[in-house]
Amino acid sequence: MGELSVRVLLVDDEPLIRAGLKAIVDSEAGLSVVGEAADGAEVPGLVARLRPDVVLMDVRMPAVDGIRATTHLMSTVDNPPKVIVVTTFENDDYVYDALLAGASGFLLKRARPEEIVAAIRTVVTGESLLFPAAIRRLAAHHGPTGDGLAGAGLTEREREVLRLMAGGLSNVEIAGELYLGIQTVKTHVGNVLAKLGARDRTQAVIRAYDSGFVTPGG
Numbered sequence: 064m065g066e067l068s069v070r071v072l073l074v075d076d077e078p079l080i081r082a083g084l085k086a087i088v089d090s091e092a093g094l095s096v097v098g099e100a101a102d103g104a105e106v107p108g109l110v111a112r113l114r115p116d117v118v119l120m121d122v123r124m125p126a127v128d129g130i131r132a133t134t135h136l137m138s139t140v141d142n143p144p145k146v147i148v149v150t151t152f153e154n155d156d157y158v159y160d161a162l163l164a165g166a167s168g169f170l171l172k173r174a175r176p177e178e179i180v181a182a183i184r185t186v187v188t189g190e191s192l193l194f195p196a197a198i199r200r201l202a203a204h205h206g207p208t209g210d211g212l213a214g215a216g217l218t219e220r221e222r223e224v225l226r227l228m229a230g231g232l233s234n235v236e237i238a239g240e241l242y243l244g245i246q247t248v249k250t251h252v253g254n255v256l257a258k259l260g261a262r263d264r265t266q267a268v269i270r271a272y273d274s275g276f277v278t279p280g281g
Contacts, residue, residue, distance in 0.1 A: 068093055069187055072115035074100045074132070075149065076124045080172065084119055084149075087176045094183060103132030110136060115144045117183050119170070122148045122157045130161045137165035137262070145186040145263070147193075159201045163273070167265045168193030189263050195231025198268065199279040207275030215258050222276075224251040229268045229277045 071088050073081045073096055085096045098113045100106055104127040106118065118136070122129040129148050136143045148161040148169045158169050167186040170179060185193045192198065217225065220241075227237045238248045252264065261267040271277045 068095065069117060069183060070095060070097045070113065070115045071183065072096075072098045072100070072106070072109055072113060072118045072144070074103060074106055074118060074124075074129070075121040076101050077121075080121070080149075084179070087179050088119075088183070090176075091180050094180065103127030103129060103135075106132045107135060107139065110140060110144060116187055117145045117147060119179075119183075120146050120148050120161075120166070122150045122161055122169075128157070129166075130157060130164050133161055133166050134164040143262075145189075147182055147186060159205055162198070162201070162265065162269050165262065165266065167263055169197075186263075186265075190235075191233035192228065192231045192264060192268060195229070195268075198265075198272070199229075202269075202272035203279035205273070207273060207278070209270075209274030209276075212259070212271065212274045212276040217255065217258055221251055221255050221258070224248065225255050225267060225271055226277055228252065228255070228264050229271050 071094060073084050075081050081099050088094045088096050097115055098109050100109055102124050120129040120132060133146050136146065146166040148158060148166045149172055150158050150169055151172050161169065168182060170182050182193055185191060223241060224237060227240055232240065234245060234248045234252065238245045256264070256267055259267050259270050261270055272279065
């Protein structure tokens, strides 16, 4: 079987940005741009018609911004695509709001082509966290608001796994750290996601930080 084909939808109100992203994505084996939009209002219809695997979504757009578009996708679409928000500033409050809304990660508009490609592949596989250090910084800026996941019913092993996920470790790295088989780690990760009601590991980690279960300093 050949390399996995990943379908990408580009959403940005600047034609030049879309053109640059399209050139990068289409030049990479196994990735292809299947559609473009200039505003978040166009996203639901395009997702329904084109069924992309990943949406590269500008966080700031004039009519419907990336946060509202992401929130709508996550609440109305069965098996929604992964969303990577694209932003000018890493510490933009909009970025954290987009992650809370269901985005799987973010990219800076100045990111190098290889970083953009790696980000798409990372969120598609879902076996590691995209830019964990940056997520920690965003979490530190906002501070915890919850109860430390007290009611989530996580076992001690699942709590260990979640802490390592928040540290940015991949499934393979978690397996090495805890002396577990990779399939066992995948089972624990799946249990963590289910108990937290998280659709992917990014959402689980955001919950962990937002609740105070893990802190950005440790």
